[in-house]
Amino acid sequence: MKKPKKVLVIGSGPIVIGQSAEFDYSGVQACRALKEEGIQVVLVNSNPATIQTDKDTADFVYIEPLTCGVLEKIIAREKPEALMATMGGQTALNLAMELHRSGILKKHDVRFIGTGAEAIDMAESRERFNALMNRLGMPILPGKVVNDIASGVKAASAIGYPIIVRPSFTLGGTGGGTVYNEADLCPLLELALRMSMTGEALIEKSAIGWGEFEYEVVRDSFGNSQIICNMENIDPMGVHTGESIVIAPSQTLSDADHQMLRDAALKIAEGVGIEGGCNVQFAMNQETGKFTVIEVNPRLSRSSALASKATGYPIARVATKIALGYRLHEIRNAITGTSAAFEPALDYVVIKIPRWPFDKFPKTSREIGTQMKSTGEVMSIGRTFPEALNKALRSLEVKLPKEINPEEHLFPPTDLRIYALIESFRRGKSVDELHSKTKIHRWFLRRISDMVEVERRIGKEKMGKALMLEAKRAGFSDSQIASLTSSDELAVRTLRKSFGIIPTYKIVDSCAGEFEAITPYYYSVYEDENEAKPLVGRKVIVIGSGPIRIGQGIEFDYCCTHAAFALRELGYKSIMVNNNPETVSTDFDTSDRLYFEPLTFEDVMNIIDNESPEGVIVQLGGQTSINLAERLEKAGARILGTPTDGIDIAEDRERFRELANRLGIPQPQNDTATSEAEALEAASAIGYPIVVRPSYVIAGRGMEIVRSDEELRRYIHEAVDLSQKRPVLIDKYIDNAIECEVDAVSDGETVFIGGLMEHIEPAGVHSGDANIVLPAIRLSDKEKKTLIDYTQKISKALGIIGLVNIQFVVKEGTIFILEANPRASRTVPFVSKAIGVQLTKLAVAAMLGEKLPKINPKLNHYAVKSVVFPFLKLIGTDIKLGPEMRSTGETMGIGKTFEVAYYKALLAAGIRLDGNLAPNAFISLRDEDKPHVPELSENLKKLGFGIYGTLGTVGGVEGAIPIPKIGMGHPDVVELIESGTITLVINTPTKGGGANTDGYKIRRSSIRSNIPCITNISTANELLKAVLTLKKKELDIRRADEYAH
């Protein structure tokens, strides 16, 4: 096979539940592996917070919406010879198949490299896959592919309940689930059929309770294949593997069991025709030893990212080389310098735990099952099971409810099941009882029970050297030991060190020590030999951002990764600390040294003690890293950049208010309160509406707009609970104002304004959820000047060295400052991409004492950041926006005009107004938005939409079809949405309001039907204007670097 000269790589778009940073990681490896061969790479992704969209990663970067139409334009422009479909998750796979099926690839003479269309179809089409399994003699669960409800019901009763419903071609099991009877089957199946790209779903016998195992296979085009990693889900069948606690390697299989599954995995990879990587899932009844094939993913996946990090074997890189025609033994193992033909041997255990967003969605059921709800995950490495488990648990950074009643979480499982198991053992439950309830393998339950026994002894026995060593080897943190012994963490740390018990660091080398590793990474254990001799030379530690969660996403990992790059350029060695297996920052060659560790004070400080770096960078890893600054400094670490006192001023409302007053910068009237009485008093002084929130927040957790004493009382009750007696912050809420924010870098003298951004939605929508435009479009020159002036004053007063993000509200010519974040913000990658200047690089240079260069980037275009929400997965959550952040990911649209940029950003976020056969919009606005009805209707009509609404809203609109309120007649709006008549919903929610309101029902049904639902009048107006402008011409698609001229 001839190597292609130019290859198209499709990314995975915005971060959504089920598709996270792992595809930036695999995409980056693929790009590098291609470039090494002198092949030009065309990369398309709408997500700006990705390393793959950096101009150094690919040759031609397109930050454009991931749709077939856009991709065809890019193909026509770039004329790639080949396409890699397997690096960008299900999004890229589906797009590639669409391009293939519609003949676009053929028309432009583009071929697949790596796993091809035929193999993808074989793996993804249930019918063909099942037929293949029968041919190969592979056991599968009885199942039937159905296209309608009636045949689904028939199939289910023939197979017998419980039944699992799986829609074809969807992401993270969207629309699937387990049901025990016909009544539950019907609604689920209806959803599944709608979610499926092909309108088909599989009705399958459920193997709930069986052991679940995954095999990561790589196979070359000559048929050589091997297993990179086998993993066991601690949560048995019934819980999606992305929602399960996973351990690698498998712990409960004998060699005979393992070889049986290995043989099956290789045979399946061969049968499907994989050329690259794939993931095969099995269920095994461990009482009988019988197994069954669940599915195969013919692409790189979240599991393959985990397998790569767990073993040190770069699967995406090897899969790319395979796509170019190399045989496995011809590819080099970059970790050891030996060949890539081998199966990694681990001499440790790896545990992955998902990170769920239920703290953000208190009204959503915490139950976990066959559909993904988690946003991210942590990985930990240890030499024993409890060691790895405890490290993983503290990597999660979750705040647990004060009381966990185990019975509520064991079965059906919730995100808290692992804690419920621990608590059950504390309460004296037996392994057998818990096994019969959860079906979790007894071996795991026994290990957890043993761990609880160690915990009990820590609390009971005198803490001597032997017990301390045992506790540390079982993974207990100093702070856990402190709370069990009524001591404090620093005292435990001192005692531990006095025993000479300090961690040693071991290498992840893919070969269990058999060969010397050249690019290793490390994890801590309490053993004899420390393999991490301090790195020689000038070095800096970068503290990462941990698991992807709402409010702290891939953007921070992007910044940390760039810090490693910048340090290298500046002649420093970089040491990364992080625990997220999905990301580029934890790729083995991103930094000079990687520690795969929890991000707690203890774990980070131990690394600082081991390495003695020149400094520590805390401002790039979001709230996770900045929260550690003060303690690390007190313990003797040198924090680079903004001094901790500056950080404290920015985060302490009282001190910040004093500062703003001193600088003469207006703030919305604000106060703090530590009791309900104080809060009520403050509120009456300030006047409703007010914004209330607990102090020290991450992404607006617990933030609410409150409009009455009654609401405030209720809030106080919940918030004080949330923030552990820390005060409640109260701000005047400024209605109908423009919100804007600035990302800047300062060296202490010069403040470089990276971007002055304007929110499209009015103030009150969390900045992480707002659509944002750069440059600002509604601000006057005078206002801009003032904003820049304030930014400079604040930055200097806080002593900012490095990055700062400041948020403002502009109301009738007055500029109010809302807050200053002395750290990287989530817009840093967006701004960096928009202006073509890497802000993180400037920040790192400033932190190391360099002066900022004189740069004056000119924007000849518009960039808009839009967002995506997880509502589809989190049933029960209302989708209206507020001061609490709820989006999981972001998109970027670039255009010569604002309209084009905005349209592209929304298109990339999945709001598609094109291609509807029968476009009909339903409008329902709150009273204050009703004056917009005529304009909105006019624009909708111009776009060919029919208009529906209640009489109260659309009564005055000519040609509109009035429909009854929900429950007051037929068909109502919900029925019209479900029947497919209505294809766009514009609904602005009234204040307050629970799950019983009509608005809530409308929004929910639009989400379930997968049609756009716009909840903000500004978003709607701007979008319609943009679409109208665009209707007249072709969408302008360019390389990201072509917009500047």
Add this chain to the structure above:
Amino acid sequence: MERERQRLRATLVLKDGTTLQGIGFGAKTEMVGELVFNTSMTGYQEALTDPSYGGQILLMTYPLVGNYGTNAADKESDHVQPSGFVIRELSPDAEHRQSEGGIHSFLKDNGVPGIYGIDTRMVVRHIRDKGVMPAILATSDSEAALDPKRLLSKLEFDYSSIDFVSKASTKKPLVFNKGGKTRVALIDYGVKMGIVRELMKRKCEVHVLPSSTPASDVRALEPSGILLSNGPGDPAMLAGAHRTIRELEGDMPIFGICLGHQLLAHAFGGDTYKLKFGHRGSNHAVLDNRSGRTLITTQNHGFAVGRIPKGFETTHTSVNDKSVEGMADEKRRIISVQYHPEASPGPHDSLYLFDEFMKMM
């Protein structure tokens, strides 16, 4: 119960004085052997019963051992073969449908000591850098018995001077699958049952013969082919075996596995050398030079063939260190591999070699 075992202490002392103290299990005793490591993540029971580990103390690099217990089906011989077992963590209980007991009792019943709770990775890195070396492992509840100085002074052991084969080999001929379609004479230098099982699966009548069986006795059985088994020790010192093999040449096809492969090299004018720390595990890639395919193989050898005999070609090569992994002489109808096509434990990628052998017969 495994959990209720007596708390033993244990000391492991290497020839160069490196000492590790941990928790003891298995038998309360002391044993010497050559300390080697195996990187398989499963299959500890098969390894423990593999006769090729005779005279060696076996260290598993995977830290959690004993999780799924032991059972009758996964035995490669009737008893524990290595003289000691070194692991990071011993599972206090065994959970598996086939489990008949834990590793502790298994070792104890066989009189073999074990140690856990030590930094096994440090030991592996030490051996990797310094090469395999003799070691002594003692388990006891008395301090004196565990004194490193005393143990070091007792550490007299020269692996290459000991004839392990005659100990490992069957004392009298055994027949498996009597009446099977194809008769195979298997010369037992310490055979793994996995090899016998693969032949039985292919309807062979397998005659397992003592390693000292003269060529004439072998021939008298009128077998269709001869299998030279794996086994422990230094292949260079087994002059008798070299001679027997030379005498058997020509009459019928021969298949050599591991030690059998090395003996073939010696018999026909090739030689072997000792590897620094051996190949032991189930993840080693081997290139089949004839088909161009790579195979993931199970390996357990401390020696390798250096010069292959005249008339032979190298059929299999280690992907990593390029050492000889297989050779064949078409005229003489001989094939042999350094690694373990029968797996157990390990991948089944190379079972095709048994089919090849069947075709030759």
